[in-house]
Amino acid sequence: MSDAVEPKHGRLRLGVLAFALTATLTLLCCAGGAAAFFLTELGGDDELRLTNQECTDDFRVEVAGAMPQMSQYGELQLRNAARIIQVGQELQVPPRGWVIAVATAMQESRLRNLANPTVPGSEQLPNEGVGSDHDSVGLFQQRAGWGSVQERMTPEYAARKFYEKLVEVPGWQQLPLTRAAQAVQVSAFPDAYAKHEALASKIVNSLAGGAARTVPVDGGHACDAAEDGRIAASGWTAPIPGDVGSGFRTQERPAHQGVDIAADKGTPIQAAASGRVLVARCDPDRAGELSCDVDGWPGKGGCGWFVDIAHAGKIITRYCHLAEKPKVSAGDSVRAGEEIGVIGSSGNSSGPHLHFEVHTDGDRSSDGAIDPVRFMREQGAPLRSVE
Numbered sequence: 001m002s003d004a005v006e007p008k009h010g011r012l013r014l015g016v017l018a019f020a021l022t023a024t025l026t027l028l029c030c031a032g033g034a035a036a037f038f039l040t041e042l043g044g045d046d047e048l049r050l051t052n053q054e055c056t057d058d059f060r061v062e063v064a065g066a067m068p069q070m071s072q073y074g075e076l077q078l079r080n081a082a083r084i085i086q087v088g089q090e091l092q093v094p095p096r097g098w099v100i101a102v103a104t105a106m107q108e109s110r111l112r113n114l115a116n117p118t119v120p121g122s123e124q125l126p127n128e129g130v131g132s133d134h135d136s137v138g139l140f141q142q143r144a145g146w147g148s149v150q151e152r153m154t155p156e157y158a159a160r161k162f163y164e165k166l167v168e169v170p171g172w173q174q175l176p177l178t179r180a181a182q183a184v185q186v187s188a189f190p191d192a193y194a195k196h197e198a199l200a201s202k203i204v205n206s207l208a209g210g211a212a213r214t215v216p217v218d219g220g221h222a223c224d225a226a227e228d229g230r231i232a233a234s235g236w237t238a239p240i241p242g243d244v245g246s247g248f249r250t251q252e253r254p255a256h257q258g259v260d261i262a263a264d265k266g267t268p269i270q271a272a273a274s275g276r277v278l279v280a281r282c283d284p285d286r287a288g289e290l291s292c293d294v295d296g297w298p299g300k301g302g303c304g305w306f307v308d309i310a311h312a313g314k315i316i317t318r319y320c321h322l323a324e325k326p327k328v329s330a331g332d333s334v335r336a337g338e339e340i341g342v343i344g345s346s347g348n349s350s351g352p353h354l355h356f357e358v359h360t361d362g363d364r365s366s367d368g369a370i371d372p373v374r375f376m377r378e379q380g381a382p383l384r385s386v387e
């Protein structure tokens, strides 16, 4: 599939057509603003050096074993993450809960079991540093009502109390991480949790066999199956079910900054993860006209009706060629799986499909674009790839 090809034709014919058309088409849809911008409130995480992100059926976590290497957290902190995951497993909390718990402890204590000088006795207990927030102690910075000082400074106890409260939050598995964590923690800075979601997912993947890439099914878990309203523990889901035709920066289309996914006109498009809508509008065509309410054509230019969403970790997703004005507006908060619009063929397009992009570092320009197939696979929400 390509922006320039009617998807109803067979694949063989498509390939021929795509070749013929791309030979004359250099313009791409959705040349967004070139200026990079940064979402400070959703802040990012540094580079990761975590290995073993593959999804397996074995989520066993080794608290006493060797820990992976990463730049932001040391062995002691990752071992605390392993403890948090292990308690979640013992309580049979689904992997989404492990990601939320690890992200919460990242924000509250940087995964350290903290004492507090204002809490008598806390500094005499084993600790990994001191905090100073009210009378909070431990990995989750729990206040006096959560248990004794000794209990709150026991990682397994602290994690158990967190999970016990989390699973009582209605619909917690579908909530954006910020809202689920906030419902438990009641923090003055709830948005701060979200920025840890991507790294928490990678830590869970690395320590527990790719568990953040799973969706719950029939009392178990399935790897890499987050579509059709199922959301992976990482918080991601495929925007539409369907096969990727024209790929990311292929030899034939080196400036194609996203992938094209075939779908019938009117198919609902879902936000790939929770976040905030940055842009939801008609992209001017090559002539500068705002003519998105009619089907476009190859060479018309522009992304048509489109939506950009900012996610945790300075990731941005882009959805182009919608049939009509998006169902969301700039500034809206959206949940993973929430419908943002429907498939169409507006802008530089010759048939109904979704042009989908993923950008990193808060960079909406083509410089920030990465391969959506690879990225979404790593989140457990793969786009089906047709080679």
Ligand SMILES: [Zn+2]
Pocket: 002, 003, 029, 246, 256, 258, 259, 260, 354, 355, 356
């Ligand atoms: Zn495209």
